Structure formats: structure tokens, C-alpha cells
Amino acid sequence: MDMMSKILRHLREGFRNVLRNGWMTFASVSAVTVTLAVLGLTLILAMNAQQMSKYVTNQVQVQAYMHPNASEQAGEQLAQKLRSMPDIASVQVISKEAGMNEMKQEFGQYQDILEQYKSSPLPVQLVIKAKDPSKTLQVANEVRHMPDIDTVRDGKSYIKSLFRTVSVLRTIGIVFVIALLVTSMFLISNTIRMTIFSRRREIEIMKLVGAANWFIRWPFIVEGMLIGVFGAVVPLVILGYGYHVVYDRIHDIPLILSINLVSSGALIAKLAVVLLGIGILLGVWGGVMSVRKFLRV
Amino acid sequence: MDMMSKILRHLREGFRNVLRNGWMTFASVSAVTVTLAVLGLTLILAMNAQQMSKYVTNQVQVQAYMHPNASEQAGEQLAQKLRSMPDIASVQVISKEAGMNEMKQEFGQYQDILEQYKSSPLPVQLVIKAKDPSKTLQVANEVRHMPDIDTVRDGKSYIKSLFRTVSVLRTIGIVFVIALLVTSMFLISNTIRMTIFSRRREIEIMKLVGAANWFIRWPFIVEGMLIGVFGAVVPLVILGYGYHVVYDRIHDIPLILSINLVSSGALIAKLAVVLLGIGILLGVWGGVMSVRKFLRV
Amino acid sequence: MIEMQDVWKEYPNGTSALNGISVHIQKGEFVYVVGPSGAGKSTFIKLMYREVRPTKGHIFVNGFNIERLKDRKIPLLRRSIGVVFQDFKLLPKLTAAENVAFALEVIGLSQRQIRRRVEDVLTQVGLEDKMNMLPSQLSGGEQQRVAVARSLANNPAVIIADEPTGNLDPDTSWGIMRLFQRINDRGTTIVMATHNRDIVNSLRRRVIAIEQGIIVRDEQKGLYGYDE
């Protein structure tokens, strides 16, 4: 047989086996399906949580108050200088009047206390964001020693607790996703091996009539791959479509935490790569492994 | 055979089958193990998240400011009255001076603005917690119409967004736990059915030599149960011990979100019930179902 | 004891295995079923313990009406018949002794009774040394003898054997035949499909010859009758 007809033969046999082993194929495809569905769902949640934590930490900023007698121009000049620093993403200058208005809004019911001031008693403020939110405290310390700067409010304890929270949650999330990934991989290859295990006598017979190992292996590999692909397509379609619908409905309403969802196209593409990749890889692996153990006849 | 020796016989056969089907038993026990491990891990996270959300929503409170000329006694009297209302859990009275001190702390760098006041310009405050945090807004509205009350700060938008966040997260969590639960149940019974499926020819032979259906079924049920129990014990021990260690280390350090973990004894007990329950139930169910299909000979 | 009235069997794939068979076998008879390969002998035999069901016709075995038999009652029918299957049908994970014991467990004997009986029948077929071997550790003929031992174990009213000597040398075959004869002398009905001309022609009993699904000959003390 030439190469081409061999390949065709093994493909044909693999397909046939899938059909012939009705119940067993069905059982393993559905096991792969639900496993990947849970994995996919988790990945969707994790990707969005990741985006969310990024968004939250991006809100972190440093407030620097200049000396009470520093002018707005001085503020602008300092801002200009800060903007050129490598760690700093943005600097916003808040004039004395703007600061006053903000304070009035903020302190609602104490407004009358502030009303008595004709001109603002507040200094010029600079609102600074670090490029890397985790470097915020470092930036604050640098700013603290700048000329004309009086006090710097870096919300140290808030930032620390925020980052600690985010990092604990992220660690839990990553551990969980990895645990689930490993589990799915184990379950899928295990299922495929069980599917093929029930045919060990057939493998024995094939060997006894003179089939070479690879000749036996290929159809099983094709079969494992098909189980993997079939098992990946269903959750992919359901999750992809479901996410698309949810995304379309709510992605532009500022959500409860005013955070946007990961765009549906990008997410579905990633999901497809992961689910199909795992399905195919483990199908092939399951096929190879399960046959291996029975080839020693 | 009398009842007792029948039961013994089926138990013995079930145990023997588990041992005799070495690889297949191992494959299915380990599938059950990893499935229940993921489920257990998720349940631990969910239980703690649940506790956390309860804690967070319990922090919600109403701030009521009395008329500027209302005295502290008037505040205490009103508080007394409020405490007797069925929806209200606690009322705390904050005197003018205490309010001033709090404000000074809160507004750090504006202190000098406040310094100029000899006596506090602030009114007496009442801090009120509802028994059911979700009724906080209702309580605020009731308080608003009380005599001597000037303004009520119910943090309406904050409360609304908090509850919305908590409820969205809780819904996602519940959906996820249920999805995982259903998936685990499917995977476990599926695995056990695959284990037994590979022995359909044996069932056929048993029927042909005159075995009644229940006589065939019992050892398979015992076998399924054993697979379920073995598969539940390992994750139970690992997760239980792991949680116990983590809990012991950190349960009394006020955590990042200053929330305590679910006590380890209670959690492990619940986990044991769920995992063993699922293992045994589905083992038996898988045994019954898989045999059923081959009993029609 | 066994009665068939105009029985037809067409398998789901369209093969007509039996085309109108009527036969009456008395209690205590010894019957050979002979015929070429694919004639329908095994089908004829499988009808008796309801492994296959007739497409048409009536069958009565040991007082059971095979058509009307409730699913719950099938085990009772099968326990009243000892079957030697053409392909042995031993449970692959049970030893020879356990395979025989299984047929006794289903009728609810005590463990002690079972042990004694198992040893007894395995010795009768010459396998006293191989009691604790798995089927995969036995030769073809040894497996066949385990199947024979199992069919005898619970003293059934009828023994149905599908080529019980196909994998046995003539000596061992005669051993099995003497066993069947002894059992038959005690009143057990025996129906046996066979290709063994020597046995049929030496141990003269009733011969039913089947060809292409019909009975072409039914003689008391008949001969094998397929000689070139």
C-alpha cells in the first residue's frame, strides 16, 4: 500500500471504530464534553476576573498636594516634569477652585462649613497614575521629595490591602484553573483509555495475525482524536454562543463594578484554541497510551 | 441460601470484582477521585465566599443626622425607640464631639480648616444597622420621617451597587457550583458505567446459566459503591487535612478583607457528607444503570 | 418434556435458520442432533433455553411455555436445564471451580454443599488438578470439560449440549459420553448436537438430522448417516 492509501485506511478504520462502538463512544464523548464545558466556563470566568482585577488596580492613584502658596503654573511645570518620568503614566493638575468644588461635592452635608470661605483654602493638587499600578507606592515616594510638594497621599494601607486582596484572589483563581486543567486532562485521557481498554482482546488478535504496532495504533489514534474533537466542539459552540449573547446584551452597560467584559470574539478564539487543543492532544495521547499497554503480545 | 449468606456472597463478589478488574477499577476510582477533588475544592471556596459576602453586606449601615440643635439626650431617646423596632439590629449614638474627632481623622490634611472651630459644628449622629442588610434602605426611609431627624445618609447608590455585585457574584457562584455538581455526578456515574460496560459478556453468561437479575446486580452495585467510596475518601482526606492546616494558620489573623474563614470542623463535616454521599449514591446508581442495559438476555 | 410445534426462526439479518420444525422429546430420552455446518442445530438448541426466540411456532420445555414466559421466570427455566454451549461461555475472571460454583450459587445452595458438588463434577470430567485455573490457563479441551461439568452440576432435568466433544480427543470424548449415559440412565433427558460419527454410530440413540432448517430424518437408534 502506498502512503496515501495507508493514511486513508487508518482514517477510515478510526471513523468506523467510533461508529461501531456506539455506546462506549457516546459515553466517552459526553464525558469529554462535560469536562471541557466546565473547564471552558471556568476559563471564561477567570479571563473576566483577570480583566476586572486589572481594571481595579488601574484605578490606584497618588494625590500630591503642593505648598499652599505654590501657583497653578508651578503645578503645571511640575506635572510636565513628572510626565517625562518613565514610571508615570499620567498626571492631572487640579486647581485650587476645582479642588474646592470637588470637596464640596464630596462632603455633602458639611457644605455649610466650607461655604464661609470666599477663596479656596486648598492647595494645588496633582493626581498621578503609575504605569505599573504595583509601582504606585514607589512613585509616591519619588514625588514626595520633589520641590514645592507639601504632602503626598498615597493611600498606602488601602493600596497594600488592595494588592494583597487581588493577589490572594488571583492565586486562588490560578490554582483553581490549573487544578481544573490538570483534572480535565486526566479525565479526558482516562476516559479515552477506558474506551480503548475494552478492546484489548481485539488488539491482541490483530497482533497475532501479523499487524505491526503502528498499523494497530493509527486507527486508535484517529479514534481518540475524533472523540477529543467531538467532545470539544459541543461545549465550544454552547459556551461561545452563550458568551456572545451575554456579551452583546451587557458589554456596554457599565456593569455593577463598572467593568467591561472581555470582548466576545477574542475570548471565543482563545477558548477554541484551548478546548480543541486539549481535546485533540489528549485524544491522541489517550490513543497512544492505551494501545501501548496491549501491544506487548 | 439464607438472607445473611446471600448478602455476604454479594459483598464478597463485589470486593473480588474490584480487585480482579485491576486497571479498570484503578482508572475509574482515580476518575472519581479527581472529579470529587475539584468539586470539593470548589465547595470550600464557595462556602468561604458565601461567608464573606454575608460579612460584607453586614457592614452596611444608615447614618442619621439630627437637627443641629437636638441634644445628645434626645439622640439617646430616639435610639432607644429605634432599638425596639423589629427591623433594626443596633443603634449607636455619636455625640457632637465624637463626630468632630472622627471627621478630623477622616479628613487628615484638612485638619487646619476644622481646627478653627472651638465647639463642634456637627449634629448628633445615629448609626443604625438593619437586622436584614437587604432591608437597610427601607429602614433608612422609616428613620427619615422620625422627629428631630434632619438628614439621613443611606448610601443608597453604594448599597444598591453592593447588593447588585454580591447578588451577581453569588449567582455566578451558584451556577458554577451547580454546573460542577451536575458534571461530577455525570462523570462519576458515566465512569462506573464504562467500568461495568466492559463486562457485558459476563453478564450475558450469568443470565444464560440461570442467574436472576438481582443476583447479578448486587455485586455490581457493591462494586460501584466501593468505587464511589474509594474515590471519595482520597479527596476528602487531602482537602480536609489541607483546609485544616490552612485554617489553623490563618483563621485568627484578620485577613486581607478582615473576614474569617469557615471553621474547619464544620466544613470538613459538610464536605464528608457531600463527597461520600455523591460517591456512594452515584456508585450504586451507576451499578444499577449499567447492569440494567445488559440484563435483557 | 420438550415439545416444538412448527417452529420457525429468522434472524434479524434475514437468515432463515429454522423453517418449520416439529419435534417431541420424552422425559429420559437421549437425542443426537446432527447435520452439516450452519444447518440450524445450535439455533434449535438455543430455542430450548430461550437464548433465541422463535419467529413463529410453539415451544414447551419442562412445563414452561417459552413464548408466554415472563422475564422473571426465565432464570427458573434455565436452572432446570444444564447447557454446554458450543463456545463454552465460561466467565473469564472465575476459576474452573468458581465457574461451576456460580451455577450452584444461583440456585441458592450453601457454600459447603457447593464445594462438595464442584469437586465432584470436576473430578468426573477429569479436571481435579485444574480446579483453580482460570479459563485462559486451560487448554481448549479442558475448557470444554469445565463447561460440561457446569451443565451437570445442579442435577438438571434436561441437559442440552452443543458439540460437547468438539475439542476433545476420542478417549476423553468417550469419557464424557459415558458420563452422559450414566446421567441419562438416572432419568435425565439429554439433547446433544454433535459431528462425532463414531459416537453416534456406536452409542445408538435417537437421531434427529437437520438440514437447512428442517428435520430431514428422525430415527430411534439411528446412525450418523453422512458417509461419503
Next chain:
Amino acid sequence: MIEMQDVWKEYPNGTSALNGISVHIQKGEFVYVVGPSGAGKSTFIKLMYREVRPTKGHIFVNGFNIERLKDRKIPLLRRSIGVVFQDFKLLPKLTAAENVAFALEVIGLSQRQIRRRVEDVLTQVGLEDKMNMLPSQLSGGEQQRVAVARSLANNPAVIIADEPTGNLDPDTSWGIMRLFQRINDRGTTIVMATHNRDIVNSLRRRVIAIEQGIIVRDEQKGLYGYDE
């Protein structure tokens, strides 16, 4: 062609199946292997295509040194031998034709050649009507004939048959024997374990008798020789 030098076989469970067997079979010979049930005939045969490995001794088959054979080469050995297994060993999910075709696919024939050859050999064993049936849809004798057809299919240099007529009536058995004889006339070596006294005594060829794992007799144009 086939050479065994002082071959011993003890199975892992302690059973001594062969206790020092030496034999030389020439190319083109036709050899019967006879002996009682459990004597070691199947073990003797399984050594030739390396289903079992000897505990001691040397074996050469078709120029392959069985002991030294690399795993990769085992398929080559097996393709040079056509085996009729005592328990048939048909692939249960393949039809009769596909089972035979499988043995041709492994040697890499084209689909067209395979189709022609499959039809050819199945017709030779009288199964032209049953080509597309699964093993479970065939009678015992029909399954055995599929196994015979598969062993012939790729024109092997040696055919090894373990009781190839055990489930066949005398007529059909003779058909198979005539087929083996024709193939043997063309130069194919044939080794056949059998319990069929009529065949051995009529078609006189070399007879190797094994008892309790040793060769007790080895005669050209011998007789079956186990007569009461």
C-alpha cells in the same frame, strides 16, 4: 523450515506444558499433531508463531530465530505463517470478509487485490453467502471456516492449524482437508493439531503424538493410534 531443539515450556502458574521437545519439519511437509486433551499440542503450536515463548530450548521458523527475534520483527514472522486458532480469534466487530481482509491489509495489498482474494478464499471454504456477516451472526462451524480462510489468504509459507475441523461435520471437514491438501501440493508446509481419527487414518501423513508434554511417537504416514 521449522526446527525445535529441546524445548521446554512452563507456564507462569507452574504448569509444565512441554518437557523437552525436539522436532524438525521440512519445507512442504504435512504434519498431524495428535494427543489427549491437555497434552501440549496447542502450546507446541503457539511456540511457532511466538504467542508463547519457550522456557528453555531453541526454535527456528521460516528462518526466524524465535528467541532472538526483535519485537519489530515479530509481525514479519507472523505474516509468513497462516494460523487457524483453536478459539478462532476473529475480530468481533468486523464481518467475515473484513476479518480476512485485515490479514491482507497488514501485508499492504491494495484494496482491489484484497477484495478479489477475500472473495476467493471465502468461496473456497463455502462461505460465499456469509461474507458480510459478523462472527456473532455465524454458526460455530462457519466461524471456524472464516478462521481457515484467513489463514490461507496471504499464501503463507506455513499453515499452522489448531483443530481446524473441531466444529465441522465430516463432509465440511473433508472439504477443508482437500483444500489443505491442494495447498500442501503447491509446496506449503502444513502443521495441524487434530482429534479427528478418520482424517488422520485416511489421509496418511506424518503424525507427531504428544503426551504430557513429550513426543511419544513421530511416524511418516502414521495412524491416529488412540483406539480403545
